[in-house]
Amino acid sequence: MLAGQHVLLGVTGSIAAYQAADLIGILKQQMASVRVIMTRAASRFITPLTLEVVSEHPVTSEMFLTSGEVGVEHISLARMADLFLIAPATADIIGKLASGIADDMLSTTALAVSCPILIAPAMNERMWLNPMVASNVQRLKTAGIHIVDPEYGPMACGGEGWGRLARLDSIVQHASALVRDAVRTSNEHVTELATVSG
Ligand SMILES: Cc1cc2nc3c(=O)[nH]c(=O)nc-3n(C[C@H](O)[C@H](O)[C@H](O)COP(=O)(O)O)c2cc1C
Numbered sequence: 001m002l003a004g005q006h007v008l009l010g011v012t013g014s015i016a017a018y019q020a021a022d023l024i025g026i027l028k029q030q031m032a033s034v035r036v037i038m039t040r041a042a043s044r045f046i047t048p049l050t051l052e053v054v055s056e057h058p059v060t061s062e063m064f065l066t067s068g069e070v071g072v073e074h075i076s077l078a079r080m081a082d083l084f085l086i087a088p089a090t091a092d093i094i095g096k097l098a099s100g101i102a103d104d105m106l107s108t109t110a111l112a113v114s115c116p117i118l119i120a121p122a123m124n125e126r127m128w129l130n131p132m133v134a135s136n137v138q139r140l141k142t143a144g145i146h147i148v149d150p151e152y153g154p155m156a157c158g159g160e161g162w163g164r165l166a167r168l169d170s171i172v173q174h175a176s177a178l179v180r181d182a183v184r185t186s187n188e189h190v191t192e193l194a195t196v197s198g
Contacts, residue, residue, distance in 0.1 A: 001180040002172075003031035008077055008113070010086035010106045011051065012093045013041025015156040016122040016165040020046055023087060023168050024054045030172065035077060037061065037106045039093070063105045074105060078112035083179050086110070087148075088122035088165045091133050097145070098136035116178045120148040120171050125161025148174045 007027050011020045020036070027034050036051045036059045048059040060073060078084075086093060086106070093107065097119075102108040110117060119140065127133055128150060137147060148166045155161050165171075 001030075001176045001183075002027060005032045005082040005179050006080050007032045007034050007175065008081035008084045008109070008115075009034055009036045009055075010084065010089070010093070010110070011036060011038040011042040011046070012086065012088060012090040012106065013039055013045060014088035014090050014122040014165070015045065016088040017042045017045035019165060019168060020087070021050055021054045023171065024051065026168055026172050027175070028055075030176070033057075035060075035080070037077065037109055039090075039104060039106050041090070041092075060105055063108065074109040074112055078109050078114070081113050081115045082182070083115055083175055084110060084113045084117045085120070085171070085175055086117070087120035087171055089119045091121075091123050091127045091130070091136075094119065094121060094133060094136045094140065098139040098143075116146060116182050118146045118148065118171075118175055118178055120166050121150050121163075122165035123150070123163045124155060124157055125163045128161075128163040146174065146178060 011017050024034050034055045035057050036055050038048060038059055038061045040061060043061060048061060052059045096107045097110055102111050141147060148171050150162060151164045151166055152162050153160060153164045
């Protein structure tokens, strides 16, 4: 269902960011086109170059262009997206989105999209179970943002716990189902309009 769809992938500064390259590979196997926005913190975990090569598109991270390019990129990226997937999503981006904060390219674009948003959190178990993070996740759900819950397993910081990024195939399944629902709703809307005007 992702064939021909434009997926905007937001990558944030989690230890799981290295998995973004594989995630892009799976999305592309499904014939989706993938554009990446990464935060500055994400680029400490995986390089923009890697994600550019895998996605076959430039990677965006800076809000303010300095190279003489013109355009309002967060709006053009937002307009072309059929799905905005943020994976991995840090506690930080979850908090920003829950509060409507737009202080970098990723968070600003998230406020500008009209497509479905799917978030795959990844963090240490104590962070995931923190009441403030839980409350922010709930606020996102209430706002219609979809969450792929993290899983239980070995943590990068040692031991086991809840907070591992969901399996990539599970994230892609969620993404595919969301796009299918959005396409169905849009088709139903077109049929309704045709019935009313015909
Ligand atoms: C080694 C390391 C691993 C980290 N892993 C995570 C993580 O998995 N999840 C998370 O929410 N924050 C993690 N952080 C903290 C974030 O990088 C930090 O909150 C950062 O400000 C997030 O910025 P961003 O949301 O703009 O990408 C980690 C930090 C370090 C140094």
